[in-house]
Amino acid sequence: IGKYVVRSVMAVTAGLSLLVLMALPAAAQDLIYFEIGKSLKLDPKYQQAITAITWKHKGNLAAEYFTKNAPVEYLGDLKGRLHLDPTTAILTISNMRKSDDGQFTVEVNNRLLPVRFNVVGVRKLDDYPVQITVRPQGCSSLTSRKCTLVCGGTFEGAEPVQYFWKKGKTGQWKEGGKTISISITKKTSSFPRYTCKVKNLFSEKESDPKANPFKKEPSSGPVPRSESCNNLRTVCIKAQCLKLKSIKFWKKTGSVGMMLMQ
Template identity: 35%
Template sequence: METSAGFWLLAVPLLVGFTQAQTVEKYFRVGETLQLSPQPVSERIYSVVWKYGKYLLAEWVKDQIPLTYYSRFNGRTTVNTDTGELEIRNMTAADNEVYTVEINNQIQSRVHKIMAIEDVPRPEVEVKPLVCSSTSERCKLVCEGDVSKAGPVEYFWKKDDGEWATSGKNTVEIINDEETQRVKTFSCRIKNLFSEKESNASNVFYRIKPANSDDLHCGLWVTTLGAVMRSLAILALFVVVVYFLCQKLQTGCKCRKSDDAV
């Protein structure tokens, strides 16, 4: 019983250490600067050791080891010995790794998992199945784009010029009903931490709404009225021309009578 109790007394601190360990994921774009901060400590810092994977990245011990940078990090890395903060410039995809830090000879429980991500691709909206047509009962729209190197992404959808609605997946289902038939285009957007791009596609279910009877009657009246107005204008012009011709003829007749009288 004493052996068992002693074993558990030793195991408890180990279990606590495991449960307190935490992995923090951080993403970066190639060419940018990365900054990592250690957990705060209560005492003044006298030693800092940063590692990437199992390899040394930077090391400093007050009055013993000058601040030293190792491997490919030399020349593009800065460690603040007052705070322990790490800064790496011109990050590359080769820098994808797990970074850990030891402050004052104590390995911190926070682990930094660093990953490079690229801009999202410009998506394309694909209709599935390929045989989907205006006579289909329902179809699926897929926001296609290779996001394997884009890190965590979000998908958004919108109808025509409406508001963007977030979606947990790159696929939406549309049903061939009156509401959907009034939508001209469906658009999708892909977004990650650093970029976003969008695309749209015509709606296979879209139908041009026929004019109602009131619109038809109104259009007929406008057409008829226009024709009548044009006819009246032509008639008025004809009357004016005839009037002036008559006036001219009457004037000519008076002149001839005057000449005959003389």
Template identity: 35%
Template sequence: MEKQGDFWLLAVVLLAVVNISAAEDKAVYFKVGGELGLRPTFSGRITSILWKLKADLMAEWVEGVVPLVYYGRFKTRTTLNTTSGHLVLKDTTKDDEGLYTMEINNVVQNERFLAKAIEEVPAPTVELQPLICNADMESCELTCHLPTKEAEPITYSWKEGDGEWEQKKKDIEITKTETARVKTYSCKMTNPVSEKESKPKDNPFFQDDPVPNHGVVVGVLIALVVAFVVTVAGCGFWKKKEIKGWYIKKRGNNVSETDNGHIASSSGGASPTPEDVPLKGEA
């Protein structure tokens, strides 16, 4: 009998471990004084629901039995949708951080929410690394500087001049050869509760007419020379054929018979004049 009791105790412990391991904690963020929304993905019909923050009861409803009720410090700040199970908590404080759990239809759900209060991101600044970065150097780094760590998690985006925002890392590299046409750089920080942009930072490598890449210049010159040679050769071949045809035609016309039977040579004799040619009817 004692062994059977030990077996059931072990089974209960294992079941609890399985349930804990299957639980899915979703990270959610809110700013102090703002709003926290918790949206479970339960898709069935809800007949009862109970929300908790840690061990504190927040809201409860049982269809036809318990009307919707809010508990303790959540009474005036909480709204529960009994159809979807979504919960909204307003005027949040640091005390609202923690693990939110729920029971739907008398079943503890594996979907849980781990809430954390974070600050809004302040306006970032773009800083050069090294600080002495100048046009005489080959490359430098730009960093999107944040004066606080209380706004994490943060994503970073960068913009060249008036271009489009592109999500990148906090630090980016700029080089003299590749960024000479970019006048300014701007960065943007985004977290789950806010978004801020920096002021544009001048690019130390910017040039109105940047020095061309020598490799590119040499390649272009070679291409131009090749094109010129091919064009000249083609024209010479065409001209040669034209001159040869003209010469053959000229030789054929060097000796020709006129209408009065005389032979005229273009090399030695004179061409007949209009007076030498008999008119019709005078022959």
């Protein structure tokens, strides 16, 4: 029985050790977004005395430090944009580029630290057009009971992004998706316009207001008429009166037509 107990304890201990080893790298992998053109500081938070440091980028040597009497050596594509602090092992990269995406690893005192810096460059939204498109094209209350509004195009290189929508001029911004669907209702038709906004970690950009496809334009008022227009068979168009022999009306779904016979 003792053998079985020992074996069980050893199995449990081995299993827990394996779980710890599996969880450690996963917990130590940091995803870091950086702004293109700015500097990035990578801090392994090493608290002990340091005698040697090796930083790698995508598996290639980037910076090395071995003794107090020798200067830090910089190598690879990042050379000229790196600064290593030998007392803290903090690595600073200036003028970050999209090509700098990838993983940074660090060895301190000839020991690979479990932390991994996975960096992703993000561009500001200044050069990305943000406008609202209505789908399907020409969608309105005359053609459909539902329209889709799309905020902007593709934002490759500026992601991740968030989308926000505003109804009318004084409405509150509410987070939503890239697209929203609106149906023709009394409430929906009351908003004259929609506006969307795209936001990422370093910038945001707002669209111009887009007219609500379901908003009915107010009537421009009665057609001007002259004093001579005073009988039923006279039609006034732009203050010009036409004497008519007859007027015929007909009704189609959603509209009324009129035939004039002079």
